[in-house]
Amino acid sequence: MRAVLRWELADLRAHRAQAALMVLVTAVVAVSLILADALLVDATNPWQRIFKQSHGSHVWLHVRPGVNTSPLARLDGVTAVAGPYRTAPSTLVRSAEKVSLELRAVGPALPAVSRPLVQTGRWLTPSVTDGVVLESSLAHSVWAGVGDDVTVRSVDGTTHTLRVLGTADTADQGPYPDWTPGIGWVLPATLDRIEPDPARTQQAIGLRLADPAATDFTAQEAVNALGSAQVAEVSTWQQVRSAMDLGNRLLGLMLGVFGLVALLAAALAMAGGAGGRVLAQVQDIAMLKAVGFTPAQIVRLFLYEHTALAVAGFALGSAAASLLGPLLPGPLGQSMVLWQGQPDHLDAIVATGFGVVLSIGLATALPAWRAGRVPAVPTVRSDRPAGRMSRLARLALLLRLPPALVLGARDAFHRPLRASLTVSRLAIPVLMITVALGGWATLDGFQQHPQRVGLxxxxxxxxxxxxxxxxxxxxxxxxxxxxxxxxxxxxxxxxxxxxxxxxxxxxxxxxxxxxxxxxxxxxxxxxxxxxxxxxxxxxxxxxxxxxxxxxxxxxxxxxxxxxxxxxxxxxxxxxxxxxxxxxxxxxxxxxxxxxxxxxxxxxxxxxxxxxxxxxxxxxxxxxxDPADQLGPVRVVVVGLVAVLALIGLVELVTATSHALRDHTRDVGVLRAMGLTPRQIATVVVTGTGLLTLVAVVVGTGLGVVASDALINLQGRASGVGAGIAQTPSPWTLLLAGALAVAAAVCVCVVPARRAARAPVTSALSTF
Structure with missing residues (x-):
């Protein structure tokens, strides 16, 4: 074990940059998945928390005044009834804001079922006959706080001044303005003064059920019991929950999908890096076998090393998410604060870490197995013949391009399997970056062309x-x-x-x-x-x-x-x-x-x-405009593009190392042919650039298709409907592809020039 540790430490010191990139990639993937966990849990947590604490109703009905609602309490499955409460439509006037308001008459004692959860101030009291308690999201929207005076205008235009006694959360309906009208609770005498005409009022009654799954059946029975002509409105707990969790659910799904794809891309990139290191260390592995290491020990050696890097990366990412996550602006930070208050959030972190480490471990299992099959006796390294010249190289010859470009075009695809794997690993980040750009373009479409999205x-x-x-x-x-x-x-x-x-x-x-x-x-x-x-x-x-x-x-x-x-x-x-x-x-x-x-x-x-x-x-x-509420999506898109670009950078480093290893023994031959070090470096850069170009074309094409499908699927699931997806402009896609190819060239140009200037004796020593 001591020898294993010493070899692993020596290997990590020899490949510091590559190890650091692996740790960093794992860390950012861990951050994405942890934030996705927090957002998805928080998407339903507000409704669950409020519903549980308020002992909420599963079905709410608004019926005409004077209707006898007592039969509803005798329906099968109904365990408790809230109300009936008299309600009246009105308009709340606050400065220049005018919003629709439903006044609900409730007594000074908080009800047992569908009890409003007072967040600020206090509940209604008989000593304040002009008091009102506003639903929290409505109060926040009109900037009304405890002690403020608000004007309420009834249907006939009469105005009344009410004093805000408090704000409260409720599971009776969704947040304002997604759900209108907003709710304000007043005393029965106050409602009588504001709306004296009974014909303009309704009755609101809530039903709490023993089986929430029977909501539709019970709602139908309730309407039949009262008569459909007497029922003006029916709402269910599923509608309220959907209204509360839409924004965070979208962010959570985006982070979750991108996080999982990033995990896949990171695992493949690490597998490619591990495979390249195995090929580069054949002589070292043979030496280890010669001194007594078994194939199983060699396999475990590589698995331990990459698993340790994955554990270190996840530890770094989880620590960053736990410490910095609550400081993030908007729903990301709020969700992290609420999620960390949940007793099972540590279990979720452990489960996420297990999945990340297991994925990376499985991805590196094949390269580790190949390392275990390396023979103990060092052999002369010889590659298989390159085979027939590729069509791209033939085209370069026909166009009479410079020799460095012709050789680079040949080297890019003369190993079809390796080239295909490299293109596939690079295409995945490009695909998801294109999807992210499609999400950005869709948001721009909401704002620049609102008529296309129902506005x-x-x-x-x-x-x-x-x-x-x-x-x-x-x-x-x-x-x-x-x-x-x-x-x-x-x-x-x-x-x-x-x-x-x-x-x-x-x-x-x-x-x-x-x-x-x-x-x-x-x-x-x-x-x-x-x-x-x-x-x-x-x-x-x-x-x-x-x-x-x-x-x-x-x-x-x-x-x-x-x-x-x-x-x-x-x-x-x-x-x-x-x-x-x-x-x-x-x-x-x-x-x-x-x-x-x-x-x-x-x-x-x-x-x-x-x-x-x-x-x-x-x-x-x-x-x-719904796009105004999706501002955090843009921030998430930028972060995800950065994460995917980092994963692509890791794969580019791997592809460059493969190319340099293949050309180490060719330096002397190329120099003998008359190529300068700059031309030799151009050969390596051209090969990597062409592979990146193919990956960009493939990833962009698939990304455009996937972007439309995913965005329209989310639109359908949210109720907005399919048909809202916008494809990024050709100029945007062209610029993104050009930046990717330019990044590939910049990544490999420095090591390529350094290798091209290496002494010929170092190249000969690799035979």
Whole structure:
């Protein structure tokens, strides 16, 4: 064992740079996987924690006032009931912000089921009749803190001033603004004062189930027990959890996928490096066998060395992630803080480390086995004949290129198996870098071409104290506004009545709204609709089918003619023309107007102009862009590209060492042929550069295909829908490929020139 350790230490000292790169690559892969673990755990942890602590409800129903809800408590599987609580729609006005708010009447005692978790301040008290407790994400969005006064406007336009007593978390619905309206809890007497008309209120009731898997069945039974015409909205715990974990889940999946691919690439790179070291140390291995080492000991020697490097790398990476991870900005740092507070996070680190070390150990097993087969008697090194000249070398001859380039083209592919392995190992990082660039291009597409991803209207105008005719005249006359589409959003029960989705009526048959349709076609008739991927999944239908939904107590039979790109509400959107909701009294009154601007119009200028022209009676706001919430994705993409580039660097070092070893014995011959040291170095550089060029072409082509597939798959899983992927521009791909080839040349030029200047006697000594 002492001899083994001494040999390993001597080998590491002789290859310090290569060993350091292996440790560094393992460390960055470990950091990626640990951050992915933290993000994926944190993706569901907020909902799980809040739901458990609040004793949350699995199903929430909003029903019409006066409906007897007592039958719900007697349904099979229902263990507890929250409410019913009277609710009223309103608008919260905070400085220039106006947000939709649902006021929920709750007593001064915290309920046992679906109990709001007070985070700051205190709960409602009878001594403060004008108090309100705001849901935490809503309070954060409008910058409202404990002790602040907020203005609440009821449906009839009456305003009331309320004092914020506290903020609270809830598992009843997702965070604002992904889930609207926001929630505010008030005393029953306060709600009576703000909304005295019972016809404008609803009842919210939550059902806690013994079996969460029976949510859909119980929700359907609840709607049947009350009557579908009496139920306005149904939401389930699956929808809330999905709304809470979307952002972190995307980051976690990105880090996880890239981390696993990086681990594969790192393992292959280390296997190539180990194989090269075995070939370079044939005489040393033979000497070890001559002094008594068995083949099994030789195999263990190489496995121990590379396993030790993997353990050192993972230890470095896990320490860096544990110490520096909580300091990272945004969701990465927050997730690490929460994850480190979990009792089982150490088990996850150990499991990740075991997987990393095992992967690298298995990758180096084949080179170690080849080392064990080296004969104990040193033999004269002789390579197999190069075989026929490659087509690339023939082409170089036909083009009368300089001799150094011709020899480099020949050397690049005269060993087909080794060349194929090198190209494969280099192509994997290039492939994933292309995928990362595709993710970046998709984010740019959200911001630069929002109409392609369902954001044709960059502004939304809501009349406040302005009649519809005046609002339409003002919007249509405003310079910069190309079209103003009236819109209404209501909740609709899906077929089977197990949950509800948002039904959006936007535009008219005469002036249809330009929905971004990725599959099928747009709306033409009043009985047609387009749906987001999330809505199609909830309704279990596809494009071309008919569905029956219950909206506002009225059944609607609609033909799904297209799938639209829907970045809002996790894609749970069913869109129709406003004509589809026309009743005996005509078209419903628009709740808002979606404003499509003329090319070149500045959204901020149009917004300011409309606000001034309407004297504040038009609440004009920019349409939320989901790309604004995915800023951390760009940071992650940059980090992943750096990690993959480092892995590619390791493989380039390995390929260069192989090329130099092959040319060590050729230096004297090439000099005798008249080649200068610079030309000899050019031979090595040309061979490595050509291998890198082929890897770039292969990896980029596969990466473009994989990028579109992975991004569209994530879009489908998130409810937005497939069709959002953007391919990086050809110039971007060309620049990335040129940088990769240039990096390969820079990596191998220095050692190649050093080897070319070596004395001829050193080359002869290798025979």
């Amino acid at each position: 044709a209207a960059p502004l939304t105008a809501r009349p406040t104290g302005l009649d519809d005719a005046s609002a339409q005249r003002l919007l249509n006359r405003r310079p910069g506004v190309a079209a103003a589409y009236p819109g209404v959003e209501i909740q609709a029960l899906v077929p089977g009545e197990t949950t509800s989705i948002t039904m959006r009526a936007l535009g008219t048959s005469a002036h249809p709204y330009p929905f971004a349709v990725a599959e099928g076609r747009g709306i033409r008739d009043t009985d047609e609709a387009v749906a987001g991927q999330g809505a199609l999944d909830l309704m279990h239908v596809s494009v071309g089918q008919w569905v029956r939904v219950m909206a506002g107590g009225t059944p609607h039979i609609l033909h799904i003619v297209g799938r639209s790109i829907e970045p809002d509400h996790n894609g749970d959107m069913l869109s129709v023309n406003l004509d589809a909701l026309e009743g005996p009294g005509g078209l419903p009154r628009p709740q808002y107007y979606a404003l499509v601007l003329r090319p070149g119009a500045n959204a901020d200028a149009v917004r300011a102009g409309l606000t001034a022209a309407s004297h504040g009676r038009l609440d004009v706001r920019p349409t939320a």
